[in-house]
Amino acid sequence: MTENSVQSSETLIIKSMPIIFVFLWSTGFIGAKMGLPYVEPMTFLALRFGVCILFMVPFVLMTRTRWPTRRIDYFHISIGGLLMHGGYLGFVFLSISKGTPAGISSLIVGIQPLIVAALAGVLLKENVSLQKWIGLLLGLAGVFLVVFNKLSVGEGTLFGMSFSFIALISISAGTLYQKKFCSHMNIKSGNLIQFVVAGAYFYLMSLLFETGEVIWSGELVFALLWLVIILSLGAMTLLYMLLRKGAAANVSSLFYLTPPCTAVVAYFLFDETLGALALIGMGIAVAGVALVNYRFKKAGST
Known part of the structure; x- marks a missing residue:
């Protein structure tokens, strides 16, 4: 294989990383939906991160991985883990366990790129133009239309x-x-480090608020292994690599693509559907994210 061929292959892999990430990330909602009938959400996540740690410890030790040298770095990594794993996954799993359809939960969380794009200007000094603010408002309006039909289906779903x-x-x-x-x-x-912190957090939550009962089944084992290998070890690693390479607002824009991907998979697996108003809302959200991320060329430019 020539040097040019190797470089072309590496370029193709780098360019395909966002697409792979979107697909893998969107399946997380499906894994939650599949496993939660057999186990409570915090117990499920405690098991998930326990298995993650079992996978990671020997791998890290065998590869002589570099560890942080400052205590403050351990602190920041731990806080990042609590937000990315503890807060995000914990409340998504709680939401789905309370009856929220996987597609709707995915769509609500999918508005994340618009929020990040707006806040990145203040917190990370990334440029936020008027165009991006309009996109933010459109995206929020789109999410409202998607969830509007659900506002009359009962307190349980609203709570979820x-x-x-x-x-x-x-x-x-x-x-x-x-x-x-x-x-x-x-x-x-x-x-x-983040797996250990998240695992301890979910284990404590399961002890405080759940019974710890697990009904072992083929679906639960499949969902658990899928979430460990594909999501925690695969998708999360890709996300951190993408954040390292690009601006937070640009990387976050990938999250918008997960709701339609999740909705399609949920349709085939769980017969979840979105009504006409929800589809219109999704289209408006798409337009909002496009405004946030697309740079229009000035007249006369090439």
């Missing part, structure tokens, strides 16, 4: 949907925090 909005806040804050304070962390040791 509120957890998805808390998850949205957590993943937005986590993305900004990770970009600002953890962008130079070693991916392997940093992931392990």
Whole structure:
């Protein structure tokens, strides 16, 4: 294989990373939906991160991974883990366990790029133009239309949907925090630190608020392994690599693509559908994200 062929292959892999990330990330909602009938959400997540740690410890030790040298780095990595894993995943799983459809939960959290794009200007000194602010408003309007039909389906669903909005806040804050304070962390040791912190958090929550009962089944084992290998070890690593390479607002824009991807998979697996108003709202949200991320060329430019 020639040097040019190797470079072309590497370029193709780098360019395909966002597409792979979007697909892998969107399946997280499906894994939650599949496993939660057999186990309570905090117990499920405690198991998930326990298995993650079992996978990561020997890998990190065998590869002689570099560890943070300052205590403050351990602190920042831990806070990032609590936001990205503890707050985000915890409330998504709670939301779905309370009856929120996977597609709706995904769509609510999918507004994250618009929030990050707006806040990145203030917190990370990234440029936020009037065009991006218009996109933010359009995206919020789109999400409102998507969830509007759900406002009359009962208190349980409304209660469950509120957890998805808390998850949205957590993943937005986590993305900004990770970009600002953890962008130079070693991916392997940093992931392990965050897995340990998240695992301890979910184990404590399961002890305080749940029975710890697990009904072992083929679906639960499949969902658990999928979430560990594909999401925690695969998608999360890709996310941190992408954050290291690009602006927070640009990387976060990928999250917008997960709702339609999740909705399609949920349609085939769980017969979840979105009504006409929800589809219109999704289209408006798409337009909003496009305004946030697309740079219009000035007249006469090439």
